Each structure stands twice: as structure tokens, then as C-alpha cells.
């Protein structure tokens with residue numbers, strides 16, 4: 001709602017009230033309309049101030065209402081009512097003015113912002129455009145190039161930048177509402193003719209066509225299939241080329257196309273999913289609201305390879321004192337230099353003070369004796385990790401949390417090396433650890449709720465989105481990835497090329513296809529894991545070369561590694577590069593010959609594989625594994641899986657994540673296609689729909705937010 005008061009006799013004050021961000025719900029819109037009419041009708045009121053309760057102006061349209069039937073007054077007539085008012089209206093912007101909130105502010109005749117306020121049009125991230133006149137008013141106020149930048153990227157600006165751009169009239173360090181009231185009194189008698197933005201002509205730069213062409217090219221490059229950014233460009237174009245009223249019509253048409261698109265639904269689902277994962281729960285019933293994190297002031301990182309360095313930087317930037325340990329003097333020095341460089345670049349980019357003095361380097365593991373939490377980040381070698389955990393258990397003070405950065409090893413096995421297995425959790429960071437936003441927090445069967453809560457909170461403090469997952473091989477992300485990789489290999493055996501598979505996946509919206517990513521990460525990493533699992537043995541020849549444990553196995557990746565083709569680092573992998581370390585992937589004629597020889601050797605006849613099959617074969621087994629993970633209780637809900645895939649594996653955000661995508665495709669269709677492929681390839685693993693997927697498909701494809709009701713039934717019933 002919005003409530004009305006009178007200040008100093010002559011100022012009508014409208015206060016938006018809808019916690020937590022004063023979003024423009026039906027009740028708030030109704031409140032604004034009613035109180036505006038009241039302010040205009042009271043003769044003593046000479047001017048009006050609009051502000052938000054609890055130091056937040058307005059977070060925009062109420063996203064929770066998007067899926068429901070529209071009630072209450074629409075936004076567009078509401079902003080027109082404000083702009084057309086005969087008394088000056090001043091927006092007092094504290095905290096945030098985002099989306100519809102900024103559109104509300106732009107309909108006011110003046111804007112006063114607190115210096116800490118942030119303003120922007122984040123609609124594009126929800127698959128929308130600023131549809132309450134934002135695309136028509138902003139270019140009239142600040143010009144086309146700056147508007148294109150803000151509207152197509154969703155970038156938020158500080159009050160200072162907003163002042164510089166001309167979005168706000170004044171910035172204050174004091175109370176912005178008081179300042180707005182004073183300001184409103186000072187302009188009470190002024191003419192409003194020059195204050196209604198919709199009446200301004202839209203500036204028309206001479207190189208208009210070039211500006212729009214460049215903007216379109218830019219969004220096509222960065223949007224990877226998302227439709228909202230390009231539609232935002234079209235809406236701004238209308239501001240320049242059409243009169244205001246016609247421009248508003250065009251904005252409405254374009255908004256409606258976006259609003260009704262599957263992409264907007266996916267992005268809005270994702271918005272809530274990313275927030276839902278902080279309300280974690282574990283299979284044993286521990287929960288975010290009943291588990292208290294332990295205080296952590298000082299942390300340690302053991303092992304300063306690529307991952308350890310990134311983790312050290314993240315911890316220091318988050319304000320923790322860090323003890324960084326690497327046992328060899330030479331490696332320690334190298335790591336120190338690398339970490340310093342990363343910190344310097346980070347401080348420059350983010351305009352924050354350097355965090356060098358937060359880190360103490362040491363060659364001795366004894367230096368971690370007094371820390372509250374240790375993150376072990378040595379390479380993926382269970383024996384080595386076990387030794388370190390035994391040492392840590394003896395050295396660390398009682399109550400210290402022992403965490404391991406691993407991408408898939410058994411947390412419980414490590415916990416069993418310590419005196420306090422309840423204090424052991426996994427923290428699976430993604431490379432580069434100081435950049436990637438995702439953290440899988442892995443709880444073992446013995447991890448106590450406080451340990452999980454502490455790791456979750458640490459991730460948040462480091463600016464990450466932490467997702468709690470159970471302990472199993474590969475956890476959530478890598479466990480599902482395995483299925484995707486395997487299918488990609490099988491497709492090569494059957495006649496596809498790496499370029500074809502990658503192209504299909506890139507058209508779907510992944511920044512890179514599976515083979516390009518493998519080349520980037522290094523083919524030897526998976527090879528090492530497969531060797532450790534006993535899958536790579538020279539004895540495998542003839543028919544057995546393509547069978548492991550009764551299922552089909554493709555040794556293609558192993559054969560490439562045997563040739564020393566480890567990907568970008570060696571200049572050759574699934575593609576060729578101009579030099580070792582080169583970045584530009586080019587098809588390699590050698591590989592075509594290699595695949596032909598391989599097929600001939602194994603009696604395989606290459607067939608034409610179409611786009612649809614590549615997509616379904618790569619994605620549906622991965623999705624099926626996601627359902628198996630839910631069935632096993634490794635992830636608490638589909639949102640957890642989707643957030644992991646969007647933030648950690650490049651799944652296109654405008655497709656919501658693999659589980660949301662499956663819900664859009666239709667679970668019955670996913671089951672049907674998996675069964676179809678299973679019939680053709682009965683020996684291929686991962687094609688058999690799991691029980692949970694079948695069960696959900698059988699109860700007529702319920703909406704994704706209803707899945708938990710089925711999952712939470714005793715798993716034995718599935």
C-alpha cells in the first residue's frame with residue numbers, strides 16, 4: 001500500500017509500503033493513485049513528495065505478481081497521472097530506484113537521491129524491458145547512447161553517476177526525504193512546463209543509425225539467444241523515431257511480446273531460484289532457519305595452486321584474515337606474487353582498498369593452528385587429502401571447521417580421518433575461484449548443521465551464491481556433467497563432429513560447446529580421473545575397448561590424451577590452436593581422419609545426426625540425472641540444480657536451468673525421447689528415465705514449484 005501524510009502543512013507525502021523492497025504491487029499502485037488524487041484535491045497542499053518506507057524508494061514492479069492475473073491500476077496510467085499533476089511532485093530516492101521504481105521517479109517532476117542510492121533498469125535480466133515509459137522517457141532525459149547502455153545491460157548506477165548523467169537533480173549525504181521536502185517547498189510555485197519528460201524532444205545524434213547498428217551487434221554478441229536485450233534496443237529506437245504517444249504504443253507492443261515469452265518466465269523463475277537456495281535444507285532435516293553459523297574471523301587455505309590462489313583472494317577481499325600455506329618455498333613465492341597481482345587488479349576494477357595485509361604466507365601447516373576455518377585446496381588426490389586432514393585434525397584448535405575444495409571426492413572419507421567429522425564439509429569452488437559466483441557446499445552424513453550453515457555463510461560473504469548439496473560422486477554439477485560428456489563422445493562415434501555438437505550447444509545458448517570447454521579445461525583432467533577409476537587400461541582391445549561394467553564406454557578422450565592432445569595448453573585437443581596456449585579453436589583435419597579410423601576399427605558406420613538429436617542426446621540424460629539427484633536427496637529442490645547449472649556450467653539463464661527447461665519441454669516428452677534413444681542404444685548408460693522423472697511425468701507434468709511436494713514424500717515410495 002501507500003500511505004499519505006502532510007508535512008510542514010503544505011507538502012503532501014506519499015510513502016510506499018511493501019516490504020522488503022516496496023515493489024509496486026496492485027495495492028501499492030492503488031495506494032499511489034488514491035493518495036495522488038488526495039494530494040491534488042487538498043488546496044493547502046502545494047507540492048508532493050513520493051518516498052519509500054525503510055530507506056528504500058522502490059524495487060520496481062512486484063515480480064511475485066507476474067504469473068497471476070493483473071489486478072489494480074496499471075503502471076502506465078499511474079505514471080501519467082503523476083507527470084500530468086498540476087502540483088510539483090518530487091521523488092525522494094533512498095536505497096534503490098529500480099525498474100518500475102525508476103519509471104515512477106522519472107514521472108515525477110524532480111528527483112533527489114541519497115548518495116548511497118542505486119538506480120537502474122534491471123528488467124532485461126528478467127527478460128523484459130522498462131514497460132512503464134522507461135524506454136521513452138530515459139532517452140529524452142539523458143540521450144540515446146547512455147539510455148541504450150543502461151537499458152540493454154541492466155547496469156545499476158550510483159547516485160553520483162545518475163547526477164552526472166542527468167537522471168537526478170540533486171544528491172545529498174543527509175536525509176533524502178527531508179531534502180526532498182525542502183526542495184518541494186522551494187519549487188511549489190514554479191511552472192511545471194519544462195519538467196514533464198514526456199514532452200521533451202528526444203535528442204537525435206547525427207550518427208543515429210550507426211549507434212543503433214552497434215547496439216544491436218553488441219547485444220547479439222553478448223545476449224547469446226536472449227531476446228530481451230535486442231527488444232530493448234528496438235524500444236529505444238521508437239523513442240527517437242516516433243512521437244511520445246506512438247512510442248508508448250510501440251513500447252507496450254514490445255513489452256507484451258517479451259512478457260509472454262518463455263524466456264521471461266525462465267528468467268523470473270531463475271530470479272527467485274537464486275534467492276531460494278539460501279533457504280537450504282539437508283536430507284537429514286537440518287535447515288537454514290534453525291542452524292546457526294559459527295563466527296569466522298581467521299581462515300586458512302592449504303595449497304596455493306590455481307584454486308587455492310583464487311580462494312585466498314576471495315577470502316581476503318571479503319575481509320577475512322587469511323593464512324595461506326604452500327609447503328615449498330619456491331611455489332609459495334610464486335603464489336604470493338600471483339595473489340598480489342590478482343588483488344591489485346581486483347582493487348583497481350572494483351575501486352576498493354588493497355587487501356594484501358589480510359594475508360599471511362607460510363610454508364608450515366602449523367601456521368593454521370589458531371584459525372576458525374581451513375579450506376584445503378590441494379589437487380584431487382584422495383591419499384594426499386587424507387594425510388592433510390589427519391594433520392589438520394591434530395593441529396587445528398577445537399571447533400575449527402575443516403573444509404575441502406574438491407570437485408567430487410568423498411567428503412565422508414575425509415571426515416573419517418579427523419577427530420571431529422561433524423566439522424568437515426566440502427566447499428566446491430569453480431575456476432577461477434575469485435571470479436566464479438557459484439559455491440557447492442557439500443555436507444556429508446556426519447556434517448553438523450552449524451558446519452553447513454557456516455560454509456554457506458562464508459560463501460555469501462565471499463560474494464558467492466552457495467548451494468547446499470549432499471555427498472556423492474561429483475556432487476550435483478559434475479555428476480550431471482558426466483552424462484552430458486559421455487553422450488557427446490557417443491555422438492562422435494556415431495558420426496557427429498566436435499564442431500557440429502558444439503554448434504548445436506552454442507545455438508542453444510551455452511557460451512561454449514562441450515568440446516571447446518574440454519579443450520579449455522584440459523583433457524588430461526578427466527583422463528586422470530578415468531585412470532584412477534580403472535577405466536583406462538591398455539588391455540582393453542577389440543569389443544571390450546568400448547564396454548566397461550557391461551555398459552558402453554567411449555575411449556575417444558583417452559585416445560586423444562595418449563597422443564599428448566590435452567587441449568588448448570598443448571595447442572591440440574578436439575580442435576587445433578595456432579600454438580600451445582592459443583585460444584582460437586579451429587577444426588582439425590587430423591581429428592576427422594582419426595574419427596574415421598576409429599569408426600572403421602570398431603565397425604561403426606557414420607550416420608547423419610540432426611540438430612535435434614544432438615541437443616536431446618546431450619541434454620536429456622543430464623536432466624534425467626538431475627531427477628535422479630532429487631530422488632536421492634542430494635539436492636533439495638530443482639532450484640538448487642538450476643542455480644548450479646546457470647552459475648557454474650554456462651547453462652543459458654534465459655532457459656532457466658536444466659530442470660526448468662525440462663518443465664517447459666514437458667516431462668512426458670523428455671521421458672518419451674529418452675525411451676526412444678534407449679531403444680535404439682540399449683547398451684548406452686544414462687538413457688533410462690529415473691523413477692522420479694517418470695512419476696512426475698505421469699501426474700501430468702506439474703508446475704516446477706509443485707515438484708517438491710512429490711519429492712518430499714518418502715523417497716522409498718518413488
Ligand SMILES: CCC/C=C/C(=O)SCCNC(=O)CCNC(=O)[C@H](O)C(C)(C)COP(=O)([O-])OP(=O)([O-])OC[C@H]1O[C@@H](n2cnc3c(N)ncnc32)[C@H](O)[C@@H]1OP(=O)([O-])[O-]
Pocket residue numbers: 020021023059060061062063064075096098099100101122123126128129130131132272275276
Ligand atoms: C510494465 C512493468 C514494467 C516494470 C517492470 C519492472 O519493474 S520489473 C522489476 C524490476 N526490478 C528488479 O528487477 C529488481 C529486482 N531485485 C533486485 O535486484 C534485488 O532484489 C534488490 C537490489 C532490490 C535487493 O537486493 P538484496 O540483495 O538486498 O536482496 P534480495 O535480492 O535477496 O531481495 C530481498 C527480497 O526481496 C524480494 N524482491 C526483490 N525485488 C523484488 C521485486 N521487484 N518484486 C518482488 N520481490 C522482490 C526478493 O525476492 C527477496 O525476497 P526473499 O527471498 O527474501 O523472500
